[in-house]
Amino acid sequence: MIYIIGKVTYIGQNYIYLESNFIGRKIFIKENEKIIFGKTMKFFTTEIVVETSKGQSFSQIYGFLSFNEFALFNRLITLPSIGPKTALNVLSNDSDLLLKYIINRNYEALINMKGISEKIAKVIINNLGDVYEDKNSIEKQNINNQKQDVQSDEEKYIEIIESLKALGYTKNEIEYGISKLDESKYKDFVIEDILADIIKNIATRKVN
DSSP states (O other): OOEEEEEEEEEOSSEEEEEETTEEEEEEOOTTOOOOTTOEEEEEEEEEEEEOTTSOEEEEEEEESOHHHHHHHHHHTTSTTOOHHHHHHHTTSOHHHHHHHHHTTOHHHHHTSTTOOHHHHHHHHHHHTTTOSSTTHHHHTTTTTTOOOOOOHHHHHHHHHHHHHHTTOOHHHHHHHHHTOOGGGOSSOOHHHHHHHHHHHHHHHHHO
16 A cells, blocks of 8 residues: 555644545644545555554554655654654654754754754664765655656656665665555556655565
8 A cells, every 4th residue: 555545534742544436534743734524635655563462453544745754754664663653753843953953963953943842853763874875865766757758667767766775775775665665556657656665665674
């Protein structure tokens, strides 16, 4: 599930109910997300399996209106001590400021942001401080999917790989994410869809 398009039927404090194809789903969202009740909206989603102390398991869906924040969320949950709820709290802050502080390794500014403790700030800076070359790095993964230029599949894969490198993923992580793709599910080669699946594949390996 790369994204879900559906009608917002309920808005909670940090979640919504989204109806799509006669199925209602509970989707956890970041604070201050601009949700409109009754509107049909598109959410980039990550489904995470949670195991209880009694050996039971259940899944939770986390959704984002922005593909950039979806990508950063999947990056954050691979870091030590950062689970999906903590990552969601981190992303409730201004994304541009968040990345600026990470790039500049501005620890003091980071811990003054909502929902970011000293421990979490250290984890984020130590793991991501040198990942993003500049404040636009996270935006580079958007790979200009609005372009009308005709590209071969090979050229599109090159574009995907370059976008993943810009996000800080290693060669091994990228190769793993691509190896787990089920290409038969894609009727058309939509870069945005394939890129989202690769990111989710990498995140799943780290979480597991």
